Amino acid sequence: MLRSGxxxxxxxxxxxxxxxxxxxRISGHSRNTVRRYLRSDGIPEAKxxxxxxxxxxxxxxxxxxxxxxxxFNCEVLLRLLQDQGYQxxxxxxxxxxxxxxxxxxAPAIQRYETKPGEHAQVDWGICEYIDLDGHVRKVPVFVMVLGYSRAMYVEFTKRCDIHxxxxxxxxxxxYFGGIPKIMLTDQMKTVILGMEDDRKPRWHPLFADFAAAIGLIPKVCRVRRPQTKGKVERGIRFVKENFIPGRRFVDLGDLNQQAIHWCDEKNQRIHGTTGERPCDRLLQEGLQPLPDKERWMKYLQEPRRVSRDGFVSYDGVRYGVPWRYSGRDVTVREIHGRVEILLDGSPIAIHEKVHRSRAVVPLPGQYTGLVAASGHAHPRPQARQIPSYDVEVRSLDYYEQLAEVGV
Known part of the structure; x- marks a missing residue:
């Protein structure tokens, strides 16, 4: 059959x-073919x-x-039919x-909707930026999305560790003003150390203590089922496609301030799925109230050891402490933009948070008395010389009498 052209x-x-x-002769077709197509009103149908x-x-x-x-696998069908005599x-x-x-x-799935205050989804993502030297750097981002309201929180960090x-x-x-009942996560190594024989997660002990202290129930989604926590997966993609591109910032602190303002704006928009503003639905979440400060304050602390030159490393920055605490084990906590270094629960140094990596932040008077003490925080055990007139002079007979008494 000839083409229409x-x-x-x-x-x-x-x-x-x-x-x-x-x-x-011009078209290369037979005369009968040319005659048939010229006589037909349209495209002749094949018999x-x-x-x-x-x-x-x-x-x-x-x-x-x-x-x-x-x-439907023809290899399988061929084998089965050949067994019945197919040639x-x-x-x-x-x-x-x-x-x-x-x-x-793709297999159909059912949308997973939750009741107000029931659960939140969390995950880590990795974003990229260009530093002052023109190099491409990676920065981890933490994202939490509440299941009912779709309210979102974003924070950039230097590490993906448990602290x-x-x-x-x-x-x-x-930021949300309360705690959901359930927190859903994937098998992230930050909080899950492995799986038991009964396929139950083996949680990081520090995270397990934290969840029990604040009344949070952690749950893990199934392996290779990202749609189980699709809300936070879309949230991470939203950050990468909507927040990061073209963003200009000075340091990590500035980036997080911009992230909070961005979350405030996006939580006031009409959500594409719910048709309502997340900030309005957040009022209906009915989250559990925040516990007393003492119940979660200890989970903001990280153990550290003071170096010989009197510094503590925290988030890639070295903060100074009095030299007398060199070599001691201390704890570091970050509160309201300040880094506090504590020994036995008492602060020994307080610094303003610095976000520039590899920065060194000395403490005023950090080395006072170092030279006089020769670098020793405690007096070394030593003998003491006394004047000769303070020594009592005794005869040898006195010692012979003492020896006889001993016998």
């Missing part, structure tokens, strides 16, 4: 007054050919039974099965 060219040649013989019997015909009932069972080939089998094969599609995670959780709960 070829048919148009044949009619154009006829309109130019050319004969059938000349048109056949149906009578179907010829095939070797597959006797086995079509068995083949239909296999297809109804969901078997035909694979091609005729494929041509027959393709009309019954269902279209490929950073707990700090971000506390900041998120304070």
């Amino acid at each position: 070829t048919m148009i060219s044949l009619h154009e040649l006829k309109a130019e007054g050319k004969s059938i013989r000349e048109i056949a 149906p050919r009578p179907s010829r019997p095939s070797k597959l015909d006797p086995f079509k009932p068995q083949l239909q039974d296999l297809i109804r069972q969901g078997i 035909g080939g694979r091609t005729i089998l494929k041509n027959y099965v393709k009309d019954f094969r269902p279209p490929r599609q 950073s995670f707990l700090r971000c959780l506390i900041h998120a709960f304070k």
Whole structure:
């Protein structure tokens, strides 16, 4: 059958007054073909050919039974039919099965909606930025999304460790004004150390203590099922596609301030799924009230050891402490933009938070008295020389009498 474009060219040649013989010579088709297409009003329909019997015909009932069972793999079908005596080939089998094969599609899922205050989803993401030297750097981002209201909290960190995670959780709960009943996460190494034989997660002991202290129930979603926590997955993609591009910031503190303002704006927009503003639905969440400060304050502390030169490393910054605490084990906590260094619960140094990596922040009077003490925080055990007139002079007879008494 000729294409429509070829048919148009044949009619154009006829309109130019050319004969059938000349048109056949120019187009390369036979005169009968040219004559048939020029005489037809439209595209001539091909006459149906009578179907010829095939070797597959006797086995079509068995083949239909296999297809109804969901078997469409022609290799499997060929083997099963050959066991029943089929002598035909694979091609005729494929041509027959393709009309019954269902279209490929992802398995359908049910949307997971939750009640107010029931659960939140959390996860880590990795964003990129260009530093002052023109190098591409990566920065972790923590995202929490409340399941009912879709309210979102975003915080950038320098690390993805357990202490950073707990700090971000506390900041998120304070931002939302309460705590959900359930927190859903994937099998992130930050909080899950492994799986038990019964497939239950083995939580990080510090995280488990934290969850029990504030009344939070942690749950883990199934492996390779990202749609289980699709709300936070979309939240991370939203940060990467909407917040980060073109963003200009001075340091991590400035970036987090911008992230909070951005969250405030986005939580006031009409959400595409709920059709309502997350900030309005947040009022309906009915979150658990925040616990007393003493119940979660200890989870903001990280253990550190003071170096010989009197510094403590925290988030890539070295903060100074009095030299007399060199070599001691201390704890560091970050509160209201300040870094406090404590020994036995009492602060020994307080600094303003510095976000510039590898910065050194000395403490005023950090080395006072170092030279006089020769670098020793405590007096070394020593003997003491006394004047000669203070020594009592005794005769040898006195010691001989003492020896006799001993005998």
